[in-house]
Amino acid sequence: MNETPVEVRTDGDTRPPLLELAGVGHTFGHGPGRSGVRAVDDVSLTLGRGETVGLVGESGCGKSTLGRIATRLYRPTQGAVRFEGRDMTHRPDGTDLKAFRRAVQMVFQDPNSSLNPRLPVGASIEEPLRARRVPRADRRDRLARVLEEVGLDRTAAVRYPHEFSGGQRQRLALARALAPQPAVIVLDEPTSALDVSIQAQILNLLQDIQQQDRIAYLFISHNLGVVRHLSSRVAVMYLGSIVELAPSRRLFEAPQHPYSRALLSSVLEPGDSSGTGGRIELKGELPSPTDVPAGCPFSSRCWLADDRCRAERPALVEQAPGHLTACHKPGEAG
Amino acid sequence: MTAGAPTTAPAATAAGAGGRVLDTSGLRIGFGGSEVVSGVDLRVERGEVVGLIGESGCGKSSVALAAMGLLGPGASVGADRLEACGTDLLSSGPRALESLRGDRVAMVFQEPMTSLNPCMRIGAQVAEVLRIHGRANRQEARDRAVELLHAVEIPSPERRARQFPHELSGGMRQRVVIAIAMAGNPQLLLADEPTTALDVTVQAEILHLLRSLQQEHGMGMLLISHDLGVITAMCDRVQVMYAGQVVESGTTGQVLTAPRHPYTRALLAAVPRMRDADGGRLTAIRGQLTDDDRRRPGCRFASRCPSVAEACTAPQPLREVGAGRTSRCWREPEKETTTKGDGDE
Numbered sequence: 090m091n092e093t094p095v096e097v098r099t100d101g102d103t104r105p106p107l108l109e110l111a112g113v114g115h116t117f118g119h120g121p122g123r124s125g126v127r128a129v130d131d132v133s134l135t136l137g138r139g140e141t142v143g144l145v146g147e148s149g150c151g152k153s154t155l156g157r158i159a160t161r162l163y164r165p166t167q168g169a170v171r172f173e174g175r176d177m178t179h180r181p182d183g184t185d186l187k188a189f190r191r192a193v194q195m196v197f198q199d200p201n202s203s204l205n206p207r208l209p210v211g212a213s214i215e216e217p218l219r220a221r222r223v224p225r226a227d228r229r230d231r232l233a234r235v236l237e238e239v240g241l242d243r244t245a246a247v248r249y250p251h252e253f254s255g256g257q258r259q260r261l262a263l264a265r266a267l268a269p270q271p272a273v274i275v276l277d278e279p280t281s282a283l284d285v286s287i288q289a290q291i292l293n294l295l296q297d298i299q300q301q302d303r304i305a306y307l308f309i310s311h312n313l314g315v316v317r318h319l320s321s322r323v324a325v326m327y328l329g330s331i332v333e334l335a336p337s338r339r340l341f342e343a344p345q346h347p348y349s350r351a352l353l354s355s356v357l358e359p360g361d362s363s364g365t366g367g368r369i370e371l372k373g374e375l376p377s378p379t380d381v382p383a384g385c386p387f388s389s390r391c392w393l394a395d396d397r398c399r400a401e402r403p404a405l406v407e408q409a410p411g412h413l414t415a416c417h418k419p420g421e422a423g
Numbered sequence: 424m425t426a427g428a429p430t431t432a433p434a435a436t437a438a439g440a441g442g443r444v445l446d447t448s449g450l451r452i453g454f455g456g457s458e459v460v461s462g463v464d465l466r467v468e469r470g471e472v473v474g475l476i477g478e479s480g481c482g483k484s485s486v487a488l489a490a491m492g493l494l495g496p497g498a499s500v501g502a503d504r505l506e507a508c509g510t511d512l513l514s515s516g517p518r519a520l521e522s523l524r525g526d527r528v529a530m531v532f533q534e535p536m537t538s539l540n541p542c543m544r545i546g547a548q549v550a551e552v553l554r555i556h557g558r559a560n561r562q563e564a565r566d567r568a569v570e571l572l573h574a575v576e577i578p579s580p581e582r583r584a585r586q587f588p589h590e591l592s593g594g595m596r597q598r599v600v601i602a603i604a605m606a607g608n609p610q611l612l613l614a615d616e617p618t619t620a621l622d623v624t625v626q627a628e629i630l631h632l633l634r635s636l637q638q639e640h641g642m643g644m645l646l647i648s649h650d651l652g653v654i655t656a657m658c659d660r661v662q663v664m665y666a667g668q669v670v671e672s673g674t675t676g677q678v679l680t681a682p683r684h685p686y687t688r689a690l691l692a693a694v695p696r697m698r699d700a701d702g703g704r705l706t707a708i709r710g711q712l713t714d715d716d717r718r719r720p721g722c723r724f725a726s727r728c729p730s731v732a733e734a735c736t737a738p739q740p741l742r743e744v745g746a747g748r749t750s751r752c753w754r755e756p757e758k759e760t761t762t763k764g765d766g767d768e
Contacts, residue, residue: 147622148593254711284478285649286708286727289693293704311622318695318705341697355627356697357652360679368627374592 105174106135107305108193108273112168113158114329115151119166126378128154130329131167133405136273139303143320143337145313145352149378151329152309156275159307160195161186191221194266198278200258203265204250211246214265221269235264238301240294256287260294267298275307280315292319313356317341322411325349328378328386331405335412345408345419348387385417393418442469444528444611444643445490449503452485452494458717460485461667464741467643469610472634474658474675475647476690480712481664483647487613490645491530492520508610526556529604531633533616535596538603539588545572545599546584552606571602576632594625598632605636612637615647630657651694655679660747663687666716666723669741673748683750686724722752730754 112131119125129151136142136159144152157163161170161177169178172189181189194217197203204213211232218228233243239260250258259279266274276295280288292315298304310316316323316337323340325333325348333346344350351369371390376382385403388394398417405415414420445467452460460482467473477483488494489505492512505512508527510519524530532538540548549568553559559567565584572580575598588596597617604612614633618626634657637644648654654661655675662672663684671684682688692706710727717723721736728735734753744755 147624256711285651285690285693286478287711289695289705289707290709292695293707296704312695313623314695314697314699317697317699351624353697355623357623357627357630357650357656358696358698359651359655359691359694361652361655361698368631370628371624374594 105171107138107173108136108159108307109171109174110134110155110159110168111171113155113165113170114167115154115158115163116166124379127381128329128378129158129165130381132326132329132331133168134324134331134334136305136307138272139299139305140322141299141306141308141320143316143323144307144309144326145311145316145323146326147311147352147375149328149375150326151378152326153277155326156195156277156307156309159273160193160275161189162195187221191217191269192272193275194269194271194273195275195277196259196262196266196279198281200255200262201250203262204258206250208249209247210250210253210261213250214246214261214268217265217269231268235267238267238298239264240290254287256283256290259283259291263291263294263298267302270302271304273305273307275309277309278311279308281310281312288315295319313341313353314358325352328376328381330386330415331413332387332415333413334405335414339409339412343420345412345414346387346416347391347393347418347421385415393421442610442643443467443506444469444508445645446504446506447486447490447502449501450486450489450505451499451501452482452489453499454497457714459667460489461717463664463667463669465490465645465662465669467611467645469643470638470641471660472637472644472646472658474654474661475645475664476649476651476654476661477664478649478690478712480666482667483664484615486664487530487615487645487647490611490613491524491528493524493530522556525552525603526607527609528611528613529607529609530613530615531597531600531604531617533619535593535600535620536588538600539596541588543587544584545586545588545591549584549599549602549606552603556607558607567606568602571606572599574605574636575599575602577602592625593621594629597621597629601629601632601636605640608640609642612642612644613647614644616649617646618653619648619650626653633657651679651691663690666712668723668751669749670724670751671749672741673745677745677748683744683748683755684724684752685728685730685754689727689729 110132112133114131115129116125116127132155146152158165158170165178169176175185177186177189204210214235215228215232218231232246236243236245241260280291308316308319320337323335323337324331327348333349344353351371354367354369373390376389382389384399384401388398403415403417405413407413408419443466445465448464450460450463451458463486475483489500490507494500502513510523546568549571550564553564553567569580569584572583577583577595577598618629621629646657658675661675661678662669665686671678671687678687682691689708693708695705708727716726720738722739725731725735739751739753741749741751742755744750
């Protein structure tokens with residue numbers, strides 16, 4: 090859906106990527122004598138201008154933690170977050186960080202978490218502008234603009250969150266993210282709480298906004314259909330690591346990592362009568378993130394795993410242009 | 424366990440209509456002043472899986488609760504017929520309903536933690552059902568509980584039986600809930616969004632388990648879901664609900680590959696597909712369901728329908744549009760030859 094080519098470092102664009110996660114990781118609850126839970130481990134990912142990168146995986150894979158690292162809601166315990174080439178993690182320049190906070194916005198699954206129930210929604214949407222001391226008249230203009238952009242009437246501004254439906258509230262949360270004119274929006278399961286018919290409205294809206302404003306999206310979802318629809322590139326996460334990263338079409342048509350293949354085979358689609366027939370059955374349960382298997386994190390459930398997989402962690406390497414897989418036996422049947 | 428009808432339910436077969444385990448007609452459910460279900464007919468035969476599709480607020484969960492006699496005193500329930508396993512739910516007292524629930528009729532809900540007692544060991548929770556329905560003494564119930572945990576493919580069931588719910592993953596918890604549901608060897612299983620809270624790989628396992636238990640025991644099953652993929656994989660027949668009414672029904676293949684009602688068509692078009700080439704825009708359904716729609720004498724989908732016309736303001740009966748197929752839209756030509764009736768013009 091993106092006409093603009095994916096910004097890879099080989100296409101002559103010498104600018105640094107818009108947003109770069111360089112070997113980031115986050116360990117919760119570590120300290121003296123405690124190793125903690127490594128929710129994200131050594132993840133590298135770039136996001137180009139106007140691009141949508143999808144982040145998929147099952148509960149506990151670290152995709153939401155990664156989204157929060159990308160917005161610097163969490164400070165990574167390893168690696169660095171760079172915005173237009175400038176480091177935002179280690180003693181960043183104050184004005185740089187301020188610009189970053191404006192330029193990288195986030196929308197969550199539950200829109201109520203970003204709307205104050207006791208304020209008219211207009212006040213909630215203006216809040217990020219007020220924090221940056223934007224003059225009142227400019228704030229009003231911007232409010233009217235973003236409400237129009239998300240398909241709501243400007244009179245909505247004086248109403249309270251409870252007066253809106255779930256789909257309208259998600260539009261409002263999006264308006265709030267758009268108000269400071271961001272370059273990146275991290276969308277964490279933005280349509281998971283919505284009905285299918287309303288989800289389609291929001292997905293179309295996201296596409297329209299991207300085309301108009303050239304905003305980059307980091308789109309986090311467990312719904313593979315939605316991710317395929319919106320993303321130009323997709324990263325599959327398992328137990329805190331990216332196991333496969335590829336252009337959307339390639340990932341869905343020719344997944345290389347055994348986990349990606351198992352995940353895709355489990356998706357049920359309407360009208361597809363093969364049902365659960367072609368499913369790859371995984372053995373065992375998802376290991377706890379406190380107890381990640383040695384070697385390849387997927388080795389405890391992989392039908393291809395051998396001694397090497399259980400001992401040596403595979404690196405994320407490029408198998409084909411733009412298609413990276415962290416597997417000792419990529420694409421192998423079995 | 425055997426698929427034979429339990430001896431405690433002689434009325435089930437005596438109730439006639441072959442092996443019909445759920446039979447409702449003209450079901451109406453209201454809360455306070457507003458009606459959430461307006462005249463639903465629903466039949467489930469033994470050995471068959473019927474899907475109930477719809478979005479939030481369409482009334483699908485209320486239908487399931489009514490079929491279990493679980494709607495509280497705040498609800499007003501009326502029907503021409505409302506029978507589960509031969510028991511009339513409208514005239515039955517609390518005692519009769521209690522002996523039915525968890526025995527011949529069982530239910531699995533979306534969130535397993537709402538069904539499980541967090542302070543009770545898993546084995547005891549399964550055994551409890553057998554004890555309450557007088558199917559086993561203490562020791563037998565304990566052994567049987569482990570067998571049931573084994574039947575729902577929980578690894579090392581003896582060890583798991585001594586654990587508490589919080590020690591299990593979401594998928595394992597849902598297996599325990601299914602084991603509890605299967606304890607009474609039910610003839611009818613009501614599953615309300617049983618996999619919605621689960622990840623896709625776990626969802627596939629749970630659906631596979633439900634399907635094989637259903638076939639092994641010849642149960643009738645009513646599966647409620649908003650997920651058209653889940654419905655496709657599981658159901659023999661489906662009914663689509665919108666704003667408290669059934670708008671379309673037929674076999675799963677018919678309804679989901681050649682829908683006859685504009686709402687079903689719109690719903691299918693709104694789903695982003697994983698196997699589609701990355702495409703342009705989705706066909707969204709404009710607007711949203713409002714309370715006014717429910718009060719409309721004509722088609723309740725009219726305010727959102729892409730092909731709305733003058734005729735849509737007239738009341739829309741559910742028409743038979745083919746063998747076993749119905750649609751609540753005047754655009755669908757009525758089936759030409761009806762078996763009953765006078766054969767007039």
